Amino acid sequence: MANKIKLLLAEDEAALGQIVKESLETRDFEVMLCENGEKAFEKYTTEKPEILVLDVMMPKLDGFTLAKNIRAIDDDIPIIFLTAKSQTADVVEGFSIGGNDYLKKPFSMEELIVRVHNLLSRTKTQRKSEIIKIRNYTFNFPKQHLTFKDEDFVQLTHREAHLLFHLIKNKNQVLDRSLILNKLWGTDDFFTARSMDVFISKLRKKLIKDKRIQIINVRGFGYKLTV
Structure with missing residues (x-):
């Protein structure tokens, strides 16, 4: 059944x-x-x-x-x-x-x-359609899994997965800080901005195995994922 x-x-x-x-x-x-x-x-x-x-x-x-x-x-x-x-x-x-x-x-x-x-x-x-290859990583957005080559997957949190998804969809372009804060947090105040910085740091650590992938802080504008 x-x-x-x-x-x-x-x-x-x-x-x-x-x-x-x-x-x-x-x-x-x-x-x-x-x-x-x-x-x-x-x-x-x-x-x-x-x-x-x-x-x-x-x-x-x-x-x-x-x-x-x-x-x-x-x-x-x-x-x-x-x-x-x-x-x-x-x-x-x-x-x-x-x-x-x-x-x-x-x-x-x-x-x-x-x-x-x-x-x-x-x-x-x-x-x-939302299983995405990014260099040597495979990102399964619906399941919130990030896999490097054939290793075991890393489980992402809901916000980590959505933040990474938006970074990938806008790869090599600046992702506007205020827009993504309002979309994922519902506000772009100081405290949520600091929270987003923490999530960005966590994503950098989870993507560290492929040095070609970088999340760059574009001061005053937002973040850019380069691959």
Whole structure:
């Protein structure tokens, strides 16, 4: 039997949430149901689901704010918003903060399931293309592994992996310090800038086995990965 898909459902309407949960569980989903945004964020951090289905209007933490908090630390997990709202501005906001899809209430379970599978398939395809060769290193971005030649891999942290990914994608060019701080840390203040310096130092040590790879500090601008 195939492994069940871990799905986090945040929905404050108890009856609707239970119906959706039970319907998905008959289709090989493992569903974590939360009745508000705060509990959903806690469950996200501890359970590491594969996809999020978030109601927009929830107590304590609404779906848009919850998605912003998650996107500050996770660029990749697919997010579907559920909402009774249909105004263009709401749809635009949902996509602008990192949502991948938008489903208006009332909806059919078949449509939700199709959208979930489509998003997961798209994400899987993207991740397969994100195994990157950099000189004698192989960087597996989805798994956050860095391997030198045929040696055992080094496990990177979430932020180390995302920082290295952006450095590689912009190799031999200056990676703007403020842009990457805002993307990965959500702010570019002094303390997060110091934190980024620490992560850069850690990456330098993990790339030290190939002397052709350098992370250069371009004072006043950012960092540049040269290969």
